[in-house]
Amino acid sequence: MARGRKRKAGKRHPSGKLVQPRLEETQREVMSTVLEARQRHFGVSERQAKDERLGTALGRLAFVGAITLSQYAAGELYGETMARHRAVVGLPMAQPRSVTGLLINEGIFGGGEPVHDPELIDRIRKEAAAATMVLRDADRDMPAGTRRGPSLLVHSLVCYDVDAALWSAADLKWLGHGLDALAKLYRIRLDSP
Numbered sequence: 001m002a003r004g005r006k007r008k009a010g011k012r013h014p015s016g017k018l019v020q021p022r023l024e025e026t027q028r029e030v031m032s033t034v035l036e037a038r039q040r041h042f043g044v045s046e047r048q049a050k051d052e053r054l055g056t057a058l059g060r061l062a063f064v065g066a067i068t069l070s071q072y073a074a075g076e077l078y079g080e081t082m083a084r085h086r087a088v089v090g091l092p093m094a095q096p097r098s099v100t101g102l103l104i105n106e107g108i109f110g111g112g113e114p115v116h117d118p119e120l121i122d123r124i125r126k127e128a129a130a131a132t133m134v135l136r137d138a139d140r141d142m143p144a145g146t147r148r149g150p151s152l153l154v155h156s157l158v159c160y161d162v163d164a165a166l167w168s169a170a171d172l173k174w175l176g177h178g179l180d181a182l183a184k185l186y187r188i189r190l191d192s193p
Helices: 023-042 058-064 067-090 099-105 116-141 148-156 169-185
Strands: none
Touching: 058 067, 058 148, 067 116, 067 148, 067 169, 116 148, 116 169, 148 169
16 A cells, blocks of 8 residues: 555656646646637637737727727726826725735735835826826716716726626716726827727
8 A cells, every 4th residue: 555645647757756837838728728718708719819908898898899999098098097006105906916916915925115206106196186187077077867977987997897898878988988088188099990
């Protein structure tokens, strides 16, 4: 009878050590899993599944043509602006993508408090304030009784990655209005899809 724990399955060297998979093979396997999941979830072909826009709710709207390229670019810039603002002010990430990110945010392990240049902090705060003010101005264009305004729609879609596939036509209209206002702020002029 064999003693100890069972041997792990897998290829072995002549010395008996397990052969570690190469990094390229591991990344290829991960990417194939991602592509298969995108095909299943979004009903796209294998070629379309490689489009990186399918990785975010904003990108999926751009992929199906619900928003223009300039609106997509404005949403991406808004997301980067708000993420930088949260980092500089010392707030945790809105959506940590991993347990490690969450643990670092909570100060459990990882780097200490970064020291930022006061001019950088001021510039980033002004950028975030300008984007927020533009969206609040877009909220003022809404008729009375409208439930959700452009500021809420844009922020939830871009910063919290809320899926907009089932949003009403009115919500998509006001989302587009908010993204157009941001495109004007960021001076983005791209063609429609």
